[in-house]
Amino acid sequence: MSKSKEQLYTERLKRYTTAMRNGKPDRVPIRPFAAEFICNHSGYTCQEVTQDYQLAFEATRKCCLDYEWDATVPNMVYLWGAIPQAVGLRYYQVPGVGLDPKTAFNYLEPGEEHSFMRADEYDEFIADPTAFLFNVWLPRVSGDVIAPGKPNTYRNNLAFFKAGLSELSYFMAFGTQVAQMRTECGTPSAICGMLKAPLDVLADKFRGYIGLCEDLMVQPEKVKAACEAMMPHLLHLAIGSADPTKTLPLGFWMHRTCVPFISQEHFDKIHWPTLRPMVEELWRRGHQTLFYAEGVWNAHLDTFAELPEQSIIFHIDRTDPIAAHRALHHKFALSGGVPNYLLAFGKPQQVRDYCKKLIDEVGHDGGYIMDAAAIMQNDTTVENMKAMTEFTCEYGVY
């Protein structure tokens, strides 16, 4: 007799949470962060799933049903095309608008001379980040929002209604999607909530990476003060978005705050002191944080090992899996590691071989969750996704 969706959900959630808490479940859970890959499986274009989040939700649920994943992100094609349209955001290029409809959306980082915050504006930002956001940042990132003191426009007034309503509509829809994943597919959500590091936010959305690098050399004390000013806001947003049942981890998206993007000294003196307290406070409140460590973080594994036991799950992108296991496994679970180039260009047998290597070397005694190295866009083939999933379900049994 086949299991009910609720039985599957309970079984998978137990498997996933046991592994996340560094325990040994019945087998290695599989938790793909499937972004535009859902297009390959559903037949939709990147444009369709970006412009219509209900299609993205539906395609995600189809993957959940067909692959029988233990957990996944409710919509890893996180950008709904209405948001940049509503606010007139300048920093996105969406599929179908100046971009091939079968290409994933792009984030466009402006050059230093056009950065959304100038090098001499730190004091204003530090004094009141929220005021800076409304008065300076929004008018620069939006083609519709007018800076205070400038003549008002119809489009300015409209932008705030549209921004609020579009975000509300999108965020509210996630509750239904998570419920449908449970009742229709028996699949738990992989994460709940969001954390970013102040230094990453400063680079990503305010100064740009090049601008930040200059600031780190010329005015590091201002950079640190800006990060400190952002901490209470980022923590507030993380706590507000975290899973109230304290079951699922917050997604912590790690971009360019590792060596060699920044120096070890800047990591030690600016990045870590403005990140660690937030992670520790989240753990004090019972929330795990999934360190989605994009890129290579070999230089910082020993630092992460200082965090409280079980407080994080460390996701392997191009960090050395063996080094990560050696440095962190005694305290934390690990996830990921299957190279995206292999999922895009390799053969299914190569994928199976790599998964075997990961399970043997990193997941042999629990505390490991199978996943690709980075989010899977539409270069991941259906055959390779199937190989990763099926092999893990067969070989990953403890």
Added chain:
Amino acid sequence: MDKEKQQPKAPGVCVPWEEKLKELPPIVSREDLVKQTWQNIDGLAYVCAWHLVLSF
């Protein structure tokens, strides 16, 4: 603008209740309800603005 620059806004706040209170006629009943309503909707605006930075 000068008024807005007087104090940094706390997390979750766009316009503090204390600032809004000065603009209202005398509240003759249940100030706590009026305050809670203001803070709830003000907090949504805060989340909306900051999530443009964080999520999108």
